[in-house]
Amino acid sequence: MKILVCISHVPDTTSKINFTENDTKFDTNGVQFVINPYDEFSLTRAMWFKEKQGANVTVVNVGNASTEPTLRKALAIGADDAIRVNMDATDGLSVAKQLAEVVKNGGYDLVLAGRESIDYNGGMVPGMLAALVDFNFVNGCVGMEIDGTSVTATREIDGGNETLSTALPLVIGGQKGIVEEKDLRIPNMRGIMMARKKPLNVVEPVATESATSIESFEKPAPKGAVKLVDADNVDELISLLHNEAKVI
Amino acid sequence: MSVLVFADSAEGKFKKSAFEVVSYGKKVAEQLGSNLVALTINANNNEELYTYGAEKVIAVSNDSLATFNAKVYASVIKQVAEAQGSSVVILDSSIDTLYAAPILAVGLDAGYASNVVALPSATSPFTVKRKAFSNKGFSNTVISTEKKVIGVAKNSYGVFESPVDGSTETFEATIADSGVTSIKVERVTGKVTIADADIVVSAGRGLKGPENWGMVEELADVLGAATACSKPVSDLGWRPHGEHVGQTGKPVASNLYIAIGISGAIQHLAGINASKVKVVINTDPEAPFFKAADYGIVGDAFEVVPKLIEKLKAFKQA
Numbered sequence: 001m002k003i004l005v006c007i008s009h010v011p012d013t014t015s016k017i018n019f020t021e022n023d024t025k026f027d028t029n030g031v032q033f034v035i036n037p038y039d040e041f042s043l044t045r046a047m048w049f050k051e052k053q054g055a056n057v058t059v060v061n062v063g064n065a066s067t068e069p070t071l072r073k074a075l076a077i078g079a080d081d082a083i084r085v086n087m088d089a090t091d092g093l094s095v096a097k098q099l100a101e102v103v104k105n106g107g108y109d110l111v112l113a114g115r116e117s118i119d120y121n122g123g124m125v126p127g128m129l130a131a132l133v134d135f136n137f138v139n140g141c142v143g144m145e146i147d148g149t150s151v152t153a154t155r156e157i158d159g160g161n162e163t164l165s166t167a168l169p170l171v172i173g174g175q176k177g178i179v180e181e182k183d184l185r186i187p188n189m190r191g192i193m194m195a196r197k198k199p200l201n202v203v204e205p206v207a208t209e210s211a212t213s214i215e216s217f218e219k220p221a222p223k224g225a226v227k228l229v230d231a232d233n234v235d236e237l238i239s240l241l242h243n244e245a246k247v248i
Numbered sequence: 249m250s251v252l253v254f255a256d257s258a259e260g261k262f263k264k265s266a267f268e269v270v271s272y273g274k275k276v277a278e279q280l281g282s283n284l285v286a287l288t289i290n291a292n293n294n295e296e297l298y299t300y301g302a303e304k305v306i307a308v309s310n311d312s313l314a315t316f317n318a319k320v321y322a323s324v325i326k327q328v329a330e331a332q333g334s335s336v337v338i339l340d341s342s343i344d345t346l347y348a349a350p351i352l353a354v355g356l357d358a359g360y361a362s363n364v365v366a367l368p369s370a371t372s373p374f375t376v377k378r379k380a381f382s383n384k385g386f387s388n389t390v391i392s393t394e395k396k397v398i399g400v401a402k403n404s405y406g407v408f409e410s411p412v413d414g415s416t417e418t419f420e421a422t423i424a425d426s427g428v429t430s431i432k433v434e435r436v437t438g439k440v441t442i443a444d445a446d447i448v449v450s451a452g453r454g455l456k457g458p459e460n461w462g463m464v465e466e467l468a469d470v471l472g473a474a475t476a477c478s479k480p481v482s483d484l485g486w487r488p489h490g491e492h493v494g495q496t497g498k499p500v501a502s503n504l505y506i507a508i509g510i511s512g513a514i515q516h517l518a519g520i521n522a523s524k525v526k527v528v529i530n531t532d533p534e535a536p537f538f539k540a541a542d543y544g545i546v547g548d549a550f551e552v553v554p555k556l557i558e559k560l561k562a563f564k565q566a
Binding site: 011013014017019037038041091092093096118119120121122123124125126127128130131132136137138139140152155156157158159160161162163164165166167173175176177181182210211212213214215216217218219220223224226227228229230231234235237238240241242245247248 | 316318319322342343344346347348349350351353354355358359360361362363375377379380381382383384385386387388389390391392393427428429430431432433434435436437439441442443444446447471479483489490492495496497503504514515518521524525527528538539540541542543544545546547548551552555556559560563
């Protein structure tokens with residue numbers, strides 16, 4: 001089985017979000033970049049398939065050279081090789097089109113991605129990719145098993161779960177549950193040393209046009225200070241929620 | 249040219265988000281000088297959408313659409329969009345729609361903007377404001393394609409009445425091959441789900457153990473709220489994973505979020521920032537949640553929550 005894991009290179013959750021160039025660019029100054037947490041769940045599941053059922057795992061990112069440390073980290077976790085599509089990622093559709101090209105050229109059976117990235121939160125790349133390459137698709141995946149080419153997958157729905165049956169080739173939008181957080185892997189020294197020797201292939205992008213572009217960024221309006229209510233006076237809280245906030 | 253809104257329903261009944269996207273679609277149609285068409289799938293009371301401005305409802309009824317299937321639903325929406333000559337298709341942000349929308353966008357060769365929080369600030373170029381960076385920022389995004397797909401973030405626009413004399417037409421959709429088949433649906437019944445809830449009552453490690461959740465559930469009952477929890481609580485197995493709210497758990501965009509005994513780690517706040525009004529109850533006045541909250545009580549949950557339940561019961565009866 002050939003597995004492709006899509007890796008988004010995103011600011012760490014705790015990063016301060018700032019913008020530069022007249023609020024048109026994300027300010028990367030002092031920002032630590034990591035593997036997108038949702039992708040990390042999917043990557044770990046790919047490792048599980050590799051170890052338990054036998055699979056070759058390739059990781060891919062659409063981005064400029066600055067994303068390579070993130071791909072190396074994925075290699076240190078255990079992926080066999082990496083591909084970087086040498087393009088500044090602009091919007092979901094153009095990224096999905098680049099990934100579709102990689103999928104078509106690589107003959108992958110299973111493509112694992114995260115449900116969304118924590119930077120632009122678009123949640124569009126896995127579904128667009130599945131549509132572009134005409135693979136089956138399960139989003140918000142919280143569990144999956146593969147038997148030959150048949151797949152049983154579980155996805156989260158409002159207020160519960162749905163179990164689905166489908167088949168390879170398949171694209172998955174994964175999230176916590178596809179593996180548990182305690183099972184996520186931290187690269188060890190051996191993995192880091194080995195990752196240096198693993199192939200990281202840079203490929204040039206195919207011509208695409210973006211469907212969307214970001215004109216500017218904004219930050220939420222600053223929030224007023226919390227109104228503290230005395231613990232002995234919950235009536236006041238009820239009154240504030242009813243009369244001022246109008247939420248009860 | 250028209251604006252098409254997909255009005256989502258469950259078991260024949262419109263979701264609140266359906267009224268929100270129709271309200272939103274009405275304004276977009278006005279901005280574009282175009283008419284509004286609403287698409288419904290197996291919904292019972294299509295005329296309810298006239299109240300929110302849908303002059304024309306296209307009703308699709310088909311037993312094979314009884315269970316949601318992303319590829320099939322995307323194909324039905326595409327067929328109606330093409331039949332109606334729709335240049336803009338508007339959807340809500342339910343788990344199902346987030347699954348189908350990217351497939352629809354590729355099918356229509358349309359640019360897709362998800363997490364939209366406001367009406368277009370301009371229609372030429374078509375510009376919408378979207379949530380980004382886990383609610384720590386917004387991006388003003390231009391959709392440059394001829395056809396556009398918009399996903400409206402939950403509870404971000406509101407429901408507005410704008411009654412019209414509407415009419416309903418039926419539409420026979422061709423059902424696509426799905427490739428993915430539903431085997432089993434397991435849903436917690438009789439409880440308000442986090443996705444639908446206007447109010448969410450959430451608790452953290454400050455509650456000391458799963459045996460103390462009775463008061464959290466009672467408070468949620470009084471308010472008609474859903475219950476939720478912080479990550480450590482679901483990791484410890486005190487509460488099911490489906491209740492975990494935060495960066496890697498469920499996002500919450502409720503009108504009111506009450507956090508009891510949750511300190512407010514940045515990952516938790518990322519999941520709840522989209523909620524309108526936040527209340528925190530915590531013994532530690534230095535808890536970071538107090539910086540993010542609108543109202544707060546510094547106090548012991550075991551004393552404050554029972555009092556709050558009692559007073560709310562009296563308030564509800566009054």
